[in-house]
Amino acid sequence: MPKNKHRYIIFYKPYGVLSQFSKDTPEQSTLQDYISIPDVYPVGRLDADSEGLLLLTNHGQLQHRLCHPQFGHSRTYWVQVDRIPDAAALNKLEQGVAIANYHTQPAKVKLLPEAPLLPDRIPPIRFRKNVPTAWLEMTLTEGKNRQVRRMTASVGFPTLRLVRIQIAHIELDTLHPGQWRDLTPEEIKILYNLVFSTNSLPSKRV
Structure with a gap:
């Protein structure tokens, strides 16, 4: 099961927001305008002109598996x-x-x-x-x-x-654009079962 040091959140990305924390120009709208949690990173991305569910975590191995084509979800x-x-x-x-x-x-x-x-x-x-x-x-x-x-x-x-x-099983539910929440323990459990129940490519432990 996941350790307490790991964080898993979902964010309703609004239109025009880049799926990154860094800003190339001051007027750019990025994740840092909405999320102040340190060291979490998006799993995959949504283009600036797309909206909706973005999953972020500081769990590197889970992020790797969700993004790797071998583990299509x-x-x-x-x-x-x-x-x-x-x-x-x-x-x-x-x-x-x-x-x-x-x-x-x-x-x-x-x-x-x-x-x-x-x-x-x-x-x-x-x-x-x-x-x-x-x-x-x-x-x-x-x-x-x-x-x-x-x-x-x-x-x-x-x-x-x-x-x-x-x-996968994670839905936007009641979130509105610009809002985020932590995954529930049950959502994390299902996510772990989905991601770690199959064979994986060798990856660096984090």
Whole structure:
């Protein structure tokens, strides 16, 4: 079981915030504007123009395993796209599509019947008059650079808004943009079972 020295938190990253603590310019918005816990680092990242769940920890081995492709874990997103995808486009996303020189792994994709309940984005997306939008729920087990956006664009439905709502069993639940909380003991226990119950590549002990 995890030791007390380890910290595990989730953060609802707002739009425009970089998934890092350092600032290249004073006007940049980064994690240091919201989180004052020392020595925790994000597990993976969300692009500045994406929102939602970010997991942070000071447990290096767990961070390594969650980020390594060998230990693929699910990541679920709500994705607002331009226009309404047809069944053929959804099927392509599920089977995997070519982005750059890579073919994505199979994913779970469904068209949501209505827009999910989310806080307004600041700034809001730009709507085009007379052009409908739709929301997809996409669950991936990999995290290539800007993968979701590249996937939806490849089938002709560009992403307008992207919100990560879940990593493995961990959900945003009642958090609002800019808020964070510690994982519960039960969440940490399940996370440990997920991460350390499979064989791993040799890694440096921390």
